[in-house]
Amino acid sequence: MSGQVILEGRNLTKHFTVARGRLGARRPVLKAVDDVSIALRAGTVSALVGESGCGKSTVARLLAQVYPPTSGQVLLRGERVRGFREFRRQVQLIFQDPFASLNPFHRVRYHLARPLRIHGHVRSEAHERELVAELLERVSLTPVDQFMDKLPHELSGGQRQRVAIARALAVRPVALIADEPVSMLDVSIRLGVLRLLEKLADESGLALLYITHDIAGARYFAQDITVMYAGRMIESGAAETVTQEPRHPYTRLLLESAPDPDRVAPAEVKRHGEPPSLIAPPSGCRFHPRCPVALPVCSTEVPDRTVIAEDHWTNCWHVSQSTLTP
Secondary structure: OOOOEEEEEEEEEEEEEOOOOOOOOOOOEEEEEEEEEEEEEOOOEEEEEOOOOOOHHHHHHHHOOOOOOOEEEEEEOOEEOOOHHHHHHHEEEEOOOHHHHOOOOOOHHHHHHHHHHHOOOOOOHHHHHHHHHHHHHHOOOOOHHHOOOOOHHHOOHHHHHHHHHHHHHOOOOOEEEEEOOOOOOOHHHHHHHHHHHHHHHHHHOOEEEEEEOOHHHHHHHOOEEEEEEOOEEEEEEEHHHHHHOOOOHHHHHHHHOOOOOOOOOOOOOOOOOOOOOOOOOOOOOOOOOOOOOOOHHHHOOOOOEEEEEOOEEEEOHHHHOOOOOO
């Protein structure tokens, strides 16, 4: 059913122990994700946006159960994950680099047929070929006979990513997590891959999470946008609202760094410094060392969530105290 919550992460936290340094020294902990909650709905494209190193990919791997959470839980249709194989069938992850995600020694037919066999969708060799052909047609790799027996290096970057998408679709999932699926592709072919994902979400009712650093592009592709900074979620809402009426200073900074001729430019926010270390993140609001409008409370207290309008919220002391204008 369209709009139904399919995949949900509640209060997800993930800490990694950094490789040992000096002999006998205490191993530091990297706080990659801190108390993140996100819900993916059927037939909806949701975007998770932020600069490199903010924890977006870690969230993707937590939702896909590639990483176990330090705390928090992942729910599939409102229930905790139990059978890993069944969960893997229903939730698929599309990686950033299509060449690295495909075995260079196997042909396209093998990459698509293997998940079909593993999950029991194949009745015969002829049926297998039929299903592989259908998958290639779904991702617009036609005529299918020209692609079935090609090796990954014989395909373009966009074609390889379409094969990776087809492989994810082979197990008939209900949720897709696309981790920067077009960032390694030529600009000229990115739109085609994004339109394909959008079509799959709409026609198949898939819940799709699109992870990107390009907030301007996310506006045109996703229905809602959530912004991350230094392991925490800081603003979320409808795509048009977040990009046209951003309330958090970091969201404004992201928008200013992404040229978009159709967007009304927000108030100027100058960039100060670099993203913080997640081994020793700042206290309070993690953006406060770079924020040009930081208050004294920003350095000591984590801001509460402030609901601005229906389905639009932010974590910012300025907003909660009604001193930051949109």
